[in-house]
Structure formats: structure tokens, C-alpha cells
Amino acid sequence: MSDISFLYFFLPVFTGLYLITPKALKRLLVILAGAGVIVWADPVGLIPMGICILSGYLFGIFIHNFRDKVWGKVFLGLEITVNAAAFLLFHRTAFDGADFMTLLGQKSLIKSAAAIGASVMPLHSVAYCIDVYKKKYVCEHRFTTAAEYIAFFPTFGAGPILSFDKMKSQFEDPKPSFAKCAVGVRMLMLGLIMKLFISNAMKDMWHDVTDIPLNSMPATAAWLGSLGFAMFFYFEVCAFCCMACGMASLMGIELSYSLPAGIHSKSFRGLCRRANPSLYHWSRNYIYRSIKRDGSGFSEFLAIIFSVMLAVLWYGFSMRSVMFGAALIVVLCFEKILESPLKKLPGFVRYIILFFMILVIMPFMAFSEPAEALQYISAMFGSGNNTLDTASSYLLGSYSCPMITAIVVSFGAFGYLKRKKVFNNEYLTTIIQPVWVIALLIICTAFLVSGENCTYKF
Known part of the structure; x- marks a missing residue:
């Protein structure tokens, strides 16, 4: 986000494509652009992206269907556990590249991976499922809407961390203007x-x-x-x-x-x-x-x-x-x-x-x-x-x-x-x-x- 290729190549190309893309395909373009940003840094980063999106989408549906039963708590616990694991394994200390394993005195399993967005996507995924469990809103059945929220690539650098209920309508109906x-x-x-x-x-x-x-x-x-x-x-x-x-x-x-x-x-x-x-x-x-x-x-x-x-x-x-x-x-x-x-x-x-x-x-x-x-x-x-x-x-x-x-x-x-x-x-x-x-x-x-x-x- 702060290099010459991003400013003069990626940003104008993506913005141009986004503005001419039909509304029904804009969400898919954003998801693919986020995946492209991750691949550019390190393809290994696609692992936490996939984990966070799939767990958030699927567990959100399961939690919504069983939130009044004990299975709702089980699915919520699994969602938190899965995303916590993705966060612990793929998130890197900005100063020295250390991760959770090096903090414990062990060698990192994937020390060379630059997992862009691994600090933001798990928080989006967990927040979405917790709010569904609390009946703040119903689960999202459109995969692309949930995926765009969880992996909204502009926030990969350092946030801001988004709230799904405040962003859903904008993701579904963005209104670009001069x-x-x-x-x-x-x-x-x-x-x-x-x-x-x-x-x-x-x-x-x-x-x-x-x-x-x-x-x-x-x-x-x-x-x-x-x-x-x-x-x-x-x-x-x-x-x-x-x-x-x-x-x-x-x-x-x-x-x-x-x-x-x-x-x-x-x-x-x-x-x-x-x-x-x-x-x-x-x-x-x-x-x-x-x-x-x-x-x-x-x-x-x-x-x-x-x-x-x-x-x-x-x-x-x-x-x-x-x-x-x-x-x-x-x-x-x-x-x-x-x-x-x-x-x-x-x-x-x-x-x-x-x-x-x-x-x-x-x-x-x-x-x-x-x-x-x-x-x-x-x-x-x-x-x-x-x-x-x-x-x-x-x-x-x-x-x-x-x-x-x-x-x-x-x-x-x-x-x-x-x-x-x-x-x-x-x-x-x-x-x-x-x-x-x-x-x-x-x-x-x-x-x-x-x-x-x-x-x-x-």
C-alpha cells in the first residue's frame, strides 16, 4: 500500500475495473483483488484468507440455525478456535517477524510467510459469528457478501476493523461518485x-x-x-x-x-x-x-x-x-x-x-x-x-x-x-x-x- 507499483499500477487498474464492472460482480472483483494482493506478498497468505472466509460463512449459517440450542455454542466455540489458530499461526510481529511459535521459544512453522491481512480477517470472521449468535442480525447467505466483508483488502494493512451490520448495505449497493x-x-x-x-x-x-x-x-x-x-x-x-x-x-x-x-x-x-x-x-x-x-x-x-x-x-x-x-x-x-x-x-x-x-x-x-x-x-x-x-x-x-x-x-x-x-x-x-x-x-x-x-x- 505504500510503494510505487501499488500507487501507479494496482490502484488505477483496480479502480478502473471496479467502476466499469456490473454491480453483481463488484464483490467478486474485490475478493479476487484481495487474493491478488496476498499472492503478490506471499501465496501462503491465501491459507488464512480461505480459513477465515469459509469458517465465518459456514459457521455463521450453522450458528444462526442452532443458536437457541447447545449446538449454537459449540459452533461458536469452533469458529473462535479456528480463527484463533489462523491468527496465532499466520500473524507476524511487525518489528521482527516473530509469531506465536517464536514467542513460545519454538521455531516458526511458516516463518518466511508474509500473511497479509492475517491480523484483520480473523477479527472480522469472529465478530460476524458472535453477532449472529447474539441475534444482532441474521446470517448472510450470499457467499460473496460475507467474503468481501471478511477479506476486504483495503483494511489488510492495519484496519480499520469493520462491523458487518454497518457495511452490508454498502457492499451490496456501493455508490461510487466523483x-x-x-x-x-x-x-x-x-x-x-x-x-x-x-x-x-x-x-x-x-x-x-x-x-x-x-x-x-x-x-x-x-x-x-x-x-x-x-x-x-x-x-x-x-x-x-x-x-x-x-x-x-x-x-x-x-x-x-x-x-x-x-x-x-x-x-x-x-x-x-x-x-x-x-x-x-x-x-x-x-x-x-x-x-x-x-x-x-x-x-x-x-x-x-x-x-x-x-x-x-x-x-x-x-x-x-x-x-x-x-x-x-x-x-x-x-x-x-x-x-x-x-x-x-x-x-x-x-x-x-x-x-x-x-x-x-x-x-x-x-x-x-x-x-x-x-x-x-x-x-x-x-x-x-x-x-x-x-x-x-x-x-x-x-x-x-x-x-x-x-x-x-x-x-x-x-x-x-x-x-x-x-x-x-x-x-x-x-x-x-x-x-x-x-x-x-x-x-x-x-x-x-x-x-x-x-x-x-x-
Whole structure:
């Protein structure tokens, strides 16, 4: 989704074919395009795609027919088990390619496979069957509709995770238009610029920081490095979600997605909700609420532990994910305990506390070894004893522009412009917008051609 062949070959060819394809065949075209994307990356990825589609479709029908009997629970259990197995075996940690087997200290069964979409398709399949079991809607008998929902290829990068009842009517009757195409192109360009200009730059900044020995790392450089990794981590997901919305809009399909505003939160719970809204809602609806069945504090803490840990593992299986999840659970639990006194603090104080805690726990996600993460955190508080801090001056001089842009966007700059209906201004829409979209396309192309594109994907 972020290379030159996708931008200038796959996307225009697919969009052209989609627009001229009869409505009855559009769903089939989307399914075949998703399979083509997977085959391009690694044909092994067709295995989880087939498993998720077939299990979701068939078990959805079985669950619907037997949901008032014990067999309904059996089929739902089998559906969850099958998709959990596909998720555990084929999902890869974005940082180091590790999977569930390597997390357990074993060699991966299919270590070389790049199973695109293996983090999204099982969640779609399971959510669909759980909602059928809960009688939220009846099962889907059209195979292509269920398959398009489960394996909707624009979401393969990092979501957003979709809800079947909200998407079914759009899949069955997409309404492409010039207005939606304009929105789609704009979202695509915003996603690409976030990926190439912000996310990649922040990743480069993090690599520059980690080139410094931990035992002599200046505190300022360590804080800047943690900030860089946090922004990279956040904008990588935002960029792929934004591009997914853009591709869907070109097809006449609207995805529910909030523009980046993660730091515009006063609590860790709010941050989790804003950082990846679709994953947050999926985890809350299908994990948190299933565990928290009563009002007891113990069940709530247990729900927090399971929902947070499973949500964090969505980003991949490695020790760093486990460490970061554990740190996040501790912070969320303390926040819940201190909820009343924290609400009495001024808003800017809560912002500072939140920002401080984010940077402190982020090294747990950045390093694969707990000892390295702890050593880095100690460097943030001055253990490096390096008074000649030329590294920080270099980082500020080299990355100040993408860093400031990342912070401004994280506070909701895009959302502010949307609320003010800037994009609806007739003069801006007809004259200025095409100019800056073309300018962004030229900039993105220059980045891609120069080799600045990053192969990192969640």
C-alpha cells in the first residue's frame, strides 16, 4: 500500500475495473483483488484468507440455525478456535517477524510467510459469528457478501476493523461518485504523507537514537527517541487506516474512521480509544464486555487485563508486545483506582501526566529484551552521565519538522479542519484542494522513487 507499483499500477487498474464492472460482480472483483494482493506478498497468505472466509460463512449459517440450542455454542466455540489458530499461526510481529511459535521459544512453522491481512480477517470472521449468535442480525447467505466483508483488502494493512451490520448495505449497493472519489484521493494522499513524511522519519530518528550506546546516552536524546518511536508507532497505524478509507471511498464505500487526534486525550483509556478506535471498540465489545458481566471491581480489572493484552498482541507476537501490554495494564489499573482524584486535576496537568507516562512505557514496546528497555528508561532519567549532548542537537536539527508536524496532527489538526468544514469550502474544493492534492502526490512519488518508502507494516 505504500510503494510505487501499488500507487501507479494496482490502484488505477483496480479502480478502473471496479467502476466499469456490473454491480453483481463488484464483490467478486474485490475478493479476487484481495487474493491478488496476498499472492503478490506471499501465496501462503491465501491459507488464512480461505480459513477465515469459509469458517465465518459456514459457521455463521450453522450458528444462526442452532443458536437457541447447545449446538449454537459449540459452533461458536469452533469458529473462535479456528480463527484463533489462523491468527496465532499466520500473524507476524511487525518489528521482527516473530509469531506465536517464536514467542513460545519454538521455531516458526511458516516463518518466511508474509500473511497479509492475517491480523484483520480473523477479527472480522469472529465478530460476524458472535453477532449472529447474539441475534444482532441474521446470517448472510450470499457467499460473496460475507467474503468481501471478511477479506476486504483495503483494511489488510492495519484496519480499520469493520462491523458487518454497518457495511452490508454498502457492499451490496456501493455508490461510487466523483465526490467520493475526490474524498478517496484526498484520504489516500493524507495517509501516504503520514506514512512517508511522519512515520518513516520518526522511525529513522529512533534508529539514530539507538545507535548511541545505552550506557552513555544523553537524557535529552533518550526522551526524543521515545517520542520518535511513539509517533512512529501511532502514525504507522493511522496512515494505513487513512489509506484504507481512501481506497474504500474510491469504490463508493464509506468506512467509519476518525482522523488522528490521539494525544488530544486526558486519560490512558481515552488514548487507547483514540489511538486505534476500531481495535478499541472490537476489544471492548467482544472481550471486555464478555468478561465484565457484573459490577464487581475484580471482574472489571480482569476484563482490562484480557482485553488490553489481546489488543496489544494484535500488533504482533513478541516479548516486547507482552512487556508493553503489561506496562499498559498497570497504568490503566492505577488510573482506574485513582480515577476520582485525577478528574479533579486541571486539564493541562492531566495532559502532561499522560504524555510523560506514554514516553516512559514506550521503550517496553521498542526493545525486545526487558533489560534493554529498563536501561533505556534509566538513561531517560540521567544514568548516561553524558554532559556533551551533541546527539540531541543533531536530532532536533534533523527531525524538528516531521516531529512538530506529528505533534500538531496528533492533537487533532485534521479533525479541527473537518469540524470547521474547511474541506467543504467551495473555493477550497474547486481550486485549492486539487492543487495541494497534486502537490502531495508529487512529494509522495519523490519519496517512493528515492527509496524512502518503508516496508514496515502492522
